[in-house]
Amino acid sequence: MKKLFVATVALAAGLSANAASADITVYTAGPAKLIENLSVGFTAKTGIKVDVFQATTGKVMARLEAEAANPVADVVISASWDTATTMAEEGKLLPYTSPNAAHVPDFLKTDTAVAQGISALAIAWNPASGLPKPTDWEDLAAPAYKDMVTLPDPAKSGSMFELVAALDGALGAKIFDDLSANGAIIAGANADALNPVMQGAKAAVFGAVDYISMAAAAKGESVEVIFPASGTVIAARPAMILQSAKQPEEAKQFIDYMLSEEGQEMVAATYLMPARTDVAAKRPRIDELKLLAFDQAAAYGARAETLKAFAKSFGN
Amino acid sequence: MRGQGGTAQGVLTALALALLSVIVAAPFLFILAQAIFPKIGAGSFAGPFSAMADVLGSGQLPRATLNTLIMGVGTVAVSAALAVPLAAIRALYRLPGAALWDLVFLVPFMIPPYIATLGWVMTGQPRGYLEQLTGQNIAGLLFSVPGIVIILGLHCFPVVYFALSRSFATIGGRFADVSRVFGAGPLRAFWRVTLPLALPGLAASLILVFAMAIEEYGTPAVLGTRIGFRVLVTGIDEAIGDWPVDLPGAATLALVLVGLATVAYLAQRRFVAKGGFETTGARPLSATRRPLGQATVPALLLFACVAFVSTGVPLLAVLATALAKTVSGGLAPGNLGLQNFAAVFAAGSSAREALVTSLSLGLVAALATGALGAFSAFVVVRTRARGRVAVDLLAALPNAAPGVVVALGMILLWNQPWWPVTPYNTLSILVLAYVLLLLPQPVRYTTAALAQIAPSLDAAARVAGASELAMARRILLPLIFPHLMVAMLLVFVVAARELVASLLILPVGHQTIATYIWRQFDQGSVGLGMAMALVTIGLTTLLPLAVLVAARRTEDIG
Numbered sequence: 001m002k003k004l005f006v007a008t009v010a011l012a013a014g015l016s017a018n019a020a021s022a023d024i025t026v027y028t029a030g031p032a033k034l035i036e037n038l039s040v041g042f043t044a045k046t047g048i049k050v051d052v053f054q055a056t057t058g059k060v061m062a063r064l065e066a067e068a069a070n071p072v073a074d075v076v077i078s079a080s081w082d083t084a085t086t087m088a089e090e091g092k093l094l095p096y097t098s099p100n101a102a103h104v105p106d107f108l109k110t111d112t113a114v115a116q117g118i119s120a121l122a123i124a125w126n127p128a129s130g131l132p133k134p135t136d137w138e139d140l141a142a143p144a145y146k147d148m149v150t151l152p153d154p155a156k157s158g159s160m161f162e163l164v165a166a167l168d169g170a171l172g173a174k175i176f177d178d179l180s181a182n183g184a185i186i187a188g189a190n191a192d193a194l195n196p197v198m199q200g201a202k203a204a205v206f207g208a209v210d211y212i213s214m215a216a217a218a219k220g221e222s223v224e225v226i227f228p229a230s231g232t233v234i235a236a237r238p239a240m241i242l243q244s245a246k247q248p249e250e251a252k253q254f255i256d257y258m259l260s261e262e263g264q265e266m267v268a269a270t271y272l273m274p275a276r277t278d279v280a281a282k283r284p285r286i287d288e289l290k291l292l293a294f295d296q297a298a299a300y301g302a303r304a305e306t307l308k309a310f311a312k313s314f315g316n
Numbered sequence: 317m318r319g320q321g322g323t324a325q326g327v328l329t330a331l332a333l334a335l336l337s338v339i340v341a342a343p344f345l346f347i348l349a350q351a352i353f354p355k356i357g358a359g360s361f362a363g364p365f366s367a368m369a370d371v372l373g374s375g376q377l378p379r380a381t382l383n384t385l386i387m388g389v390g391t392v393a394v395s396a397a398l399a400v401p402l403a404a405i406r407a408l409y410r411l412p413g414a415a416l417w418d419l420v421f422l423v424p425f426m427i428p429p430y431i432a433t434l435g436w437v438m439t440g441q442p443r444g445y446l447e448q449l450t451g452q453n454i455a456g457l458l459f460s461v462p463g464i465v466i467i468l469g470l471h472c473f474p475v476v477y478f479a480l481s482r483s484f485a486t487i488g489g490r491f492a493d494v495s496r497v498f499g500a501g502p503l504r505a506f507w508r509v510t511l512p513l514a515l516p517g518l519a520a521s522l523i524l525v526f527a528m529a530i531e532e533y534g535t536p537a538v539l540g541t542r543i544g545f546r547v548l549v550t551g552i553d554e555a556i557g558d559w560p561v562d563l564p565g566a567a568t569l570a571l572v573l574v575g576l577a578t579v580a581y582l583a584q585r586r587f588v589a590k591g592g593f594e595t596t597g598a599r600p601l602s603a604t605r606r607p608l609g610q611a612t613v614p615a616l617l618l619f620a621c622v623a624f625v626s627t628g629v630p631l632l633a634v635l636a637t638a639l640a641k642t643v644s645g646g647l648a649p650g651n652l653g654l655q656n657f658a659a660v661f662a663a664g665s666s667a668r669e670a671l672v673t674s675l676s677l678g679l680v681a682a683l684a685t686g687a688l689g690a691f692s693a694f695v696v697v698r699t700r701a702r703g704r705v706a707v708d709l710l711a712a713l714p715n716a717a718p719g720v721v722v723a724l725g726m727i728l729l730w731n732q733p734w735w736p737v738t739p740y741n742t743l744s745i746l747v748l749a750y751v752l753l754l755l756p757q758p759v760r761y762t763t764a765a766l767a768q769i770a771p772s773l774d775a776a777a778r779v780a781g782a783s784e785l786a787m788a789r790r791i792l793l794p795l796i797f798p799h800l801m802v803a804m805l806l807v808f809v810v811a812a813r814e815l816v817a818s819l820l821i822l823p824v825g826h827q828t829i830a831t832y833i834w835r836q837f838d839q840g841s842v843g844l845g846m847a848m849a850l851v852t853i854g855l856t857t858l859l860p861l862a863v864l865v866a867a868r869r870t871e872d873i874g
Binding site: 056165 | 443537544728731733835839840
């Protein structure tokens with residue numbers, strides 16, 4: 001009993017003595033492998049340690065808001081450009097332009113944020129489903145796809161929300177009524193929508209995050225990424241330094257490293273489009289994709305209404 | 317003498333109140349403050365009640381509350397229907413392989429509900445494992461409200477099974493024997509004597525199941541989303557997971573949940589207070605179990621069926637997914653391999669780190685929660701000090717705190733700039749969160765155990781000249797320890813795999829088992845996540861088992 005007590009005290013002491021000894025703290029959206037590689041590479045190069053909190057964009061933002069009175073993070077990387085716009089308006093971001101951002105196109109950087117990489121939304125289709133290969137969004141509302149389509153929840157996926165807003169403008173909300181009438185289901189976040197398609201329970205994801213599906217296909221899953229003919233939306237992933245950063249200089253070095261050729265190659269390895277145009281991508285780039293017209297400010301201004309109308313289409 | 321005892325009781329009660337105030341009450345107060353003052357995170361008291369009004373004004377609240385009640389009551393019904401017959405057979409009859417069945421029924425509790433749900437989805441959906449094997453799928457049942465409560469019931473029933481088989485065994489066949497001497501048939505004896513005497517244990521465990529069910533997130537999130545079945549917890553998750561974040565809205569919904577569980581708890585208290593249930597007399601009990609006779613085979617079949625559905629199916633689904641090279645490849649032999657397990661155990665892998673972190677956290681949390689829980693239960697049941705009702709209430713409060721909101725409370729409390737030292741951003745914040753989340757377990761187990769110990773034992777000890785402390789240490793502690801140990805094992809298991817709170821307050825640079833698994837799912841590496849899940853299920857089953865075996869051996873020697 002006494003030994004157990006001593007062991008417990010020792011263990012408890014060990015647990016509380018772990019206080020972060022790292023130099024910078026990064027809050028980031030997935031993929032986990034990317035931030036792992038970036039951290040290891042950055043530490044090797046600079047000797048500065050990186051402590052990571054990785055979660056979905058929503059959870060990263062929740063943590064930032066809860067910590068508003070005593071912020072911890074130095075760098076934030078989210079999967080939704082809107083977060084960069086909002087936080088800049090609130091004065092929470094430290095202006096910085098990395099020298100390595102010279103090769104990043106202007107629309108992917110502001111005074112306070114720069115893209116790490118870019119994803120696009122697509123149709124993820126299982127060729128083993130035996131159903132005709134879709135070429136456009138509306139094909140998934142056709143009778144052949146009755147009960148065989150999943151959609152990520154736009155309330156949980158920022159990029160899916162942007163697709164819904166853009167399609168509302170381009171095709172009208174009728175596409176979602178048609179999908180719903182055809183038995184399509186809302187399946188939670190991005191991975192929840194893709195999983196049933198990989199197993200074959202469903203045949204296609206309407207609005208799959210492309211790089212996750214491409215990585216799955218590279219692993220041998222029966223999934224094919226199709227960019228619809230009428231166009232899609234992209235989601236640039238902003239990297240930002242917080243105004244409250246305790247290590248702003250080291251944070252800037254991290255942004256520099258992320259935008260270095262080495263860092264951008266790590267981004268490309270995850271099947272994201274690298275932000276720099278001079279680093280090769282393993283997949284189609286923005287200029288090879290057809291994009292839907294999308295007014296970000298207007299879309300986010302009407303976010304609640306858009307989500308409500310979407311939910312109504314699906315009978316919720 | 318009475319005055320002296322009163323003072324000691326007062327001191328103990330004050331100490332319990334102080335501990336519970338910091339660990340339990342303070343985070344709740346900060347959640348309350350967040351619900352009332354939306355801007356308090358930035359240190360402002362502007363716009364009181366504005367966020368609450370928004371949430372209450374939207375039509376979502378009544379529906380989410382009703383759905384939460386349906387989920388809670390449904391899960392209780394499924395758990396009771398499964399556990400009562402099994403526990404009765406286990407406790408009152410000589411069941412072949414009894415200890416083995418106990419072990420088997422620990423497993424469903426060891427499978428995190430969101431993992432079990434995913435396993436069921438992989439099995440039951442069209443082209444799932446079941447269809448690959450038999451050509452049939454159960455998607456219709458799976459993606460429905462009955463599907464949700466059945467899966468939750470299959471996860472929760474062991475709580476009732478273990479509590480009840482202990483109560484039944486404590487009551488023993490003795491009282492039933494007496495009634496049978498007076499001419500009652502075996503069923504009548506069970507129905508009129510054994511079951512009523514076990515009601516405190518049954519009620520306590522069913523309330524626990526209700527509280528577990530209404531705060532469950534994974535299962536309604538995975539299955540409910542598709543059928544528009546939204547509960548309070550998924551509403552809270554959406555309020556937090558959505559950008560823009562709505563912490564005040566989440567806190568308000570959490571207050572409704574806390575309200576629900578408080579009502580349930582008070583109902584249980586009234587119910588327990590009505591019946592006298594002291595069954596551990598001053599004389600030691602010899603447990604007499606009857607032979608099952610001709611009923612042996614049907615009884616074994618019943619145990620095997622429940623074990624297969626609650627344990628076999630999800631475990632096999634997890635195993636199949638962990639072994640599969642690709643999800644698309646299914647159960648084809650060429651698609652199976654150990655590559656996911658190799659990745660988990662690779663030297664220096666983050667999976668290994670996560671395992672060590674979580675198991676250490678689980679151990680510390682179990683000991684801390686057990687100590688605080690037993691202490692609180694003792695104060696509630698064995699003292700007459702005025703503060704004991706407050707202790708009771710505080711110790712029960714965490715029952716309806718979804719992990720996600722506990723985490724918010726911890727952040728709101730411990731991340732204030734004015735603390736000179738704070739556990740925030742160290743692993744100790746996770747221990748605090750786990751203690752807060754799981755405190756009801758040891759409290760309920762030891763309360764039920766203490767309530768079944770007749771005060772005549774105290775009196776006997778006093779007559780023999782023992783002090784109050786000596787009485788607690790030499791008589792009560794040994795009597796409640798088996799119950800307390802089971803509760804601590806439960807805490808260990810749940811803490812070692814806790815997901816939602818861990819995700820939000822995870823200190824930077826660390827991973828727990830659950831956050832690791834969750835990240836794999838989030839990244840689409842389902843197989844790697846399931847391999848880690850299987851390793852975890854194995855460890856969290858075998859470690860407590862080793863403790864139980866060691867304890868039994870000590871008992872035999874003693």
